[in-house]
Amino acid sequence: MTINTPDWVKNAVFYQIFPDRFGKSQESHPGLWQSNCLEAWDAKPTYEGYKGGDLWGIIDKLDYLQELGINAIYLTPIFQSASNHRYHTHDYYQVDPMLGGNHAFEAMLEAAHQREIKIVLDGVFNHTGRGFFFFSDILENGGNSAWLDWFKVEKWPLAAYDGAKPANYVSWVGNRALPQFNHDNPQVREYIMQIGEYWLHKGIDGWRLDVPSEVATPGFWQEFRDRVKAINPEAYIVGEIWSDASPWLDGKQFDGVMNYRFAEPTIAFTAGDRFMPEYIQPHYEPCPALNAAQYGDRIKELLDLYDWEIQLTQLNLLNSHDTSRVLTSTGEDKDSLHLATCLLLTFPGAPCIYYGDEIGLPGGKDPDCRRGFPEKTAWELDTLKYHQQLIALRHQYPALRTGDYQILYAEDGVYVLARVLESEVVIVAINVESSEITVNFPVLNLPNQPAKLVYGDANISWQTNKGENYLELNLSSRNVGIFA
Numbered sequence: 001m002t003i004n005t006p007d008w009v010k011n012a013v014f015y016q017i018f019p020d021r022f023g024k025s026q027e028s029h030p031g032l033w034q035s036n037c038l039e040a041w042d043a044k045p046t047y048e049g050y051k052g053g054d055l056w057g058i059i060d061k062l063d064y065l066q067e068l069g070i071n072a073i074y075l076t077p078i079f080q081s082a083s084n085h086r087y088h089t090h091d092y093y094q095v096d097p098m099l100g101g102n103h104a105f106e107a108m109l110e111a112a113h114q115r116e117i118k119i120v121l122d123g124v125f126n127h128t129g130r131g132f133f134f135f136s137d138i139l140e141n142g143g144n145s146a147w148l149d150w151f152k153v154e155k156w157p158l159a160a161y162d163g164a165k166p167a168n169y170v171s172w173v174g175n176r177a178l179p180q181f182n183h184d185n186p187q188v189r190e191y192i193m194q195i196g197e198y199w200l201h202k203g204i205d206g207w208r209l210d211v212p213s214e215v216a217t218p219g220f221w222q223e224f225r226d227r228v229k230a231i232n233p234e235a236y237i238v239g240e241i242w243s244d245a246s247p248w249l250d251g252k253q254f255d256g257v258m259n260y261r262f263a264e265p266t267i268a269f270t271a272g273d274r275f276m277p278e279y280i281q282p283h284y285e286p287c288p289a290l291n292a293a294q295y296g297d298r299i300k301e302l303l304d305l306y307d308w309e310i311q312l313t314q315l316n317l318l319n320s321h322d323t324s325r326v327l328t329s330t331g332e333d334k335d336s337l338h339l340a341t342c343l344l345l346t347f348p349g350a351p352c353i354y355y356g357d358e359i360g361l362p363g364g365k366d367p368d369c370r371r372g373f374p375e376k377t378a379w380e381l382d383t384l385k386y387h388q389q390l391i392a393l394r395h396q397y398p399a400l401r402t403g404d405y406q407i408l409y410a411e412d413g414v415y416v417l418a419r420v421l422e423s424e425v426v427i428v429a430i431n432v433e434s435s436e437i438t439v440n441f442p443v444l445n446l447p448n449q450p451a452k453l454v455y456g457d458a459n460i461s462w463q464t465n466k467g468e469n470y471l472e473l474n475l476s477s478r479n480v481g482i483f484a
Contacts, residue, residue: 003251005313006206006234008118011401012072013345013391014352015065018321019075019099020050020084022355022373023057031101032056041372050084051372055095055104059111061373068358068384069391072118072350074208074238076321078105081129085321085370087210088129088177092195109203118205120236125192126214127171127178130160135179150188151179172214183217193227200228206236208258208315212248213241221253238315242283249310256314259349261305263318265290265298269415270339270432271330279329279365284322286329292432296410303348303405312402314349318357321370325354325363332362335478338386339430342480345390346419346428348405358387393455397484399424409441414475416441423447427483429458431475440472455482 024041025032032054039049055078065073077086080094095105112119128135134147139160152170159165160176167176181188196207207228212221221239228235239248241257248254260283267275267286275287290298303311318340319325330336337357344351355361356373360380363369394400403421410416413433419426425446431437440463443449449462449469458481459474475481 001251003307003309004233005255005309006236008205008234009072009236009255009313009350011395012118012350013070013394014072014074014120014315014350015068015070016074016317016320016352016354017058017076018053018085018355018370019055019058019078020053020086021045021370022053023061024051024053025056025060025100027056029056029100029104031097031103032099033097035098042374045084045367045370045372047367048084050098052098053372054098055100055108059104059108062111062115062117066115066117068353068388069395070353071116072120072205073112074120074315074352075122077122077124077210079124082131083129083177087124088131089124090129090131091133093198106202113203118236119203120206120208120238121199121204122210123196123207124210125181125195126211127180130177130179132179149185150182152182172211180214183215183220189217189220189223193224196224196228197231200231200235205232205234206238209237209239209254212239212254221248225253236313238313244305246305249306251307251310256310256349258320258352259314259316260284261302262299262314262316262344262347262349263323265295265302266340266343267318267326267329267336269295270343270430271326271333271336272432274330274333274336276329276331279324281323281365291412292410292415293412295415296407299405299407308348311348315352316344316347316349317352317354318344319354319369321354322366323369324365325357325361325369327357327360328362328364328368334360334380334383337383339432339478339480341387342390342428342430342482345394346400346417346426346482348402351394353387359384389455393482397424397426399426406446408443408471409439411439413437414439414473416471416473418446420446425450425484427460427471427481429456429473429475429481429483431477431479433477435477436475437477438472438474440470443469443471450483452484453481454484456480458483 038052080091138145170180172178239254239257245257268290272289326337360383399419399421403419406418408416416429457476457479461472463470
């Protein structure tokens with residue numbers, strides 16, 4: 001079977017935005033309802049408090065994102081919901097009024113597309129919120145509701161809000177705030193398919209699917225893909241799967257997944273023992289520390305797991321709204337963030353920057369990882385420059401986007417890779433040790449020998465011995481060298 005994935009994703013640099021925390025409009029707009037009961041923007045976030053970010057605030061920052069080199073945005077949920085993260089959907093056809101409503105969304109989509117920035121929305125289709133109309137009808141009418149078989153009611157009475165009583169209906173991970181759909185009901189299935197189609201007709205460029213592994217109905221995601229691709233063959237479908245995603249990456253369902261399996265070893269190698277155990281969580285363990293050889297083994301295993309077309313459209317990341325930020329989990333070690341970011345931006349697949357990482361925004365576990373985007377006075381400008389320069393290199397060299405990935409050297413704290421596309425070769429060398437180091441090793445099967453330092457602090461020289469090419473690299477401590 002030939003696997004087809006969207007070409008634009010292979011050339012994309014994504015930026016993940018948590019809309020309540022990224023930008024707040026300073027003006028009034030039709031359809032935007034601004035609350036007077038908000039947390040302070042720079043206060044540590046709470047589970048239930050709102051900070052009042054909106055889609056107009058995102059529009060105001062599109063020029064900034066374009067200058068950073070971003071050409072795709074993944075938004076966590078934007079539909080009407082009674083939660084700051086909006087995973088408790090009330091209405092899949094209405095953008096939350098605190099975000100500016102449908103009018104703001106249309107304006108944001110147009111403004112992004114004018115800048116050639118793609119927009120991917122978060123589809124929460126496994127479960128909904130207690131305020132979702134069809135579930136509210138059950139709460140109001142009990143066994144007389146017309147929508148009983150849209151959910152999985154186990155017994156009566158339902159207890160949607162009283163934690164002292166059993167909920168008596170199936171919900172996601174037992175959270176009664178998130179009643180789970182009955183996907184075996186053909187009407188539920190059709191309802192979700194039509195939501196997917198509706199927003200594609202509105203112009204979005206793809207869907208990120210929340211906990212799609214929870215939907216066990218046979219053929220569900222195959223049909224979703226067929227109907228999405230019928231509207232836009234280049235629409236991106238990316239699933240939230242934290243483990244081996246092989247069952248969903250067969251070319252018939254998703255184009256990629258959020259690649260936490262890249263994040264874990266990458267942080268474990270670049271941060272080493274600096275990663276603090278209190279930030280470990282289920283399905284996300286960037287530890288124990290890995291040396292370069294162990295890291296290379298994990299990367300080989302990962303690259304062997306899926307078809308190359310799928311590898312090129314994986315959504316690679318270091319942090320997300322569900323994890324602590326690298327900067328905080330490594331004790332504010334900026335070098336760990338920088339080194340991991342270099343590996344992120346030179347790896348096959350679409351890199352995704354979690355909002356604020358590029359300017360040194362700290363954050364622990366949820367909800368602390370969802371802080372408000374800070375004012376410029378609080379930005380780490382060297383971290384911003386680091387991201388800008390590496391993103392620019394990725395855009396400059398096609399090999400860094402779609403070239404083959406070769407591990408040239410992996411010993412102790414030094415890892416050297418090459419990205420090769422026809423005659424173009426880019427070599428990326430990383431030293432995670434706290435001392436300067438020189439390595440020398442044979443290199444086979446490269447079409448040429450890049451010697452120009454395009455980023456970092458390193459020296460390179462090529463030698464020939466008995467007909468074999470050798471590469472000698474001198475790398476400063478905890479630094480990178482990129483050669484083209």
